[in-house]
Amino acid sequence: MHPVSERLRDARERSGLSQADLARAAMMHPSYVSHLERGIRGPGPAALERLASALGITVTYLEQGERSPAYQASEAAVVRARQLVRSGRPGAAAAELAAVDLDALDVDQAGRVLLAHAEALDRVGELEEAGRLLADAARRFTEGHRPLRAAQAAARLVMALTEAGELTEAVRTGEHHLAALEGVAGGTEQLLRLESTLVWAYVARGDITYALVRGKDLLARALREGSARAVSAVHWNLAFVEDAHGNGEAALGHLRSALAVVGGEEGENDVPLLRLDLAQLLIEVTPPRPREALAELDAARLALEISESQVDLARAATVRSRAQLMLGQTRAALTSGLKAVELIGPGERRDGAAAHEALGDALLVSGERAAALKAYREAAARLASMPAGRPAAAGWRRIADRLRAAGDSTDAVVEAYGRALAALGARTTLRLPTAR
Known part of the structure; x- marks a missing residue:
């Protein structure tokens, strides 16, 4: 031949x-x-x-084929970049992948490089550039007749736009790709995941009731047409929709259904992250269930450690600290909070704010008010670079409450409350008090 x-x-x-x-x-x-x-x-x-x-x-x-120098060099770059991300150096990973010559690669390998590059940029908070690369990957996969991979890239693009606060663009982009791929990927796990990510973009934009109705319709279609993984993904996203709607018990039910559908196999990539989301929700519902949250974290511990994701491990330590504090385990909560801050390191704004907030709570209960105030101010500094939206508003509201409890200046507290309102797009006549 x-x-x-x-x-x-x-x-x-x-x-x-x-x-x-x-x-x-x-x-x-x-x-x-x-x-x-x-x-x-x-x-x-x-x-x-x-x-x-x-x-x-x-x-x-x-x-x-895969023996070409360009292919081998790109594959080596991807492997090195993943190692750098796992070791907490996403900036170095992004630089490694930026040097790859995409024009010398086939559509599959070029897309693989673009997705890895976007992930690294997302970790360092460069969401706009990550979105540009994800849009390029989705375009290449679509033009290269890879509808399933195009749907995967489009789902990540919608999420990146949502996290960047580009909510109308996230919805427009999601609907565009959904319509373009429906004829060639309809009913597939990848397209159901894309639509379920789009539902979350509607939630972030404030269209919560519409998102809930559409999410329930999507779940009915997934149960009829989708794979177990697709059904699990829809349940997973519906949990966030229900939580945003104030239905904490319904949200817990969806997360447990998502776990049950994938079988609870700890080797399954989604399972530890599902358990992590479940643990976080268990301490946020009324009344909170910290013991159940710790049990979920213990079940996910090994898989999270194997994954070596600093961000996921830091988030787990953050949730653990909050659960331990609810149980009166102040010393343990302080240890977990310190671990979360150490793991998250500099530059991670989304999870970094939560880690410093949890540490501040443990320090405040321990009577270390000055140290707690320093942690809360660091959390505020991380929040300052977050895009506007519901998550940022909720974060600013919590930090404002904590700054007041820790005895920060009136100006700082009022500014934090004002930022919470601004993150929701609310006009306010609230002004900083004049100095006397």
Whole structure:
């Protein structure tokens, strides 16, 4: 067989194209494509160019596949970047991936690099640039006839836009990709996940009732058409919708259903994160259930440690500190709070604020008011770079309450309350008190 034959057939099948589809896209006779794939004939330079263009890959990849220097260099960069992210150095990971020549790669490997690069940028808080890379990945996957991967990239893009506070754009982008991919990926786990992420964007925008109705309709469709993982993903997102709607018990029910659907296998990637979300919700419902929260954290501990994600481990330590404080375990809560702050390190704004807030609570209960105030001020500094929206508003409200409890200045407390209102887009006549 000609060395190109197997790679050509594999690339065509990954694109979801028939031989006739590829022949039309490359302006060739179907029998010629058949002969190429069977190794009866070998393509010339012009044919290689047309085939590569139709498949969204490079001529180099068709000729050399994964042995090409560009492919091997990009794969090494991805591996190194993942190691850097796990060790708490996402900035270095982003720099590693920025040097990769995407134009020398096929659509699958270029998308893989873009997704890893976006993840690293997200970890350092560069959400706008991460969104740009995710949009590029979604475009490449769509044009390269990879609808399932396009849906995955689009879901991450919607989440990045939501976290960046670009809520209307998040909704518009999600609806656009949903409509574009419905005909080729309808009913798949990836498309159901995309729509469920879109539902959360509606929640963040304040359309909570609409999100709840649409989320329940989505769950009914997932139960009819989707895989177990798809049903679990929809339950997972519906938990946040119900929580935003003030239905804490319903939110807990969805998270438990999500866990039950995936079987509770601790080796499953989603399971430890589900348990972590469940633990956090258990300490936020009324009345809180800190013992149950600690049990969920204990069940997720090993899998989280194996994942080596500093952010997830810091979040687990934060929730553990809050649960321990509720149980009167002040010394243990202080230890967990210190661990959370150490793990989160500098530069992580979203989880960093929560970690410093939990540490401040433990310090305040321990009678260390000055140290607590310092922790709360650090939490406020992390919140200052968060985009506007419900999460930022809730964070500012909590910090304002804590600054007041710790005895901070009236100006600082009033400013924090004002930021909470501003994060929701509310106009206020609240002004800082004049100095006397």
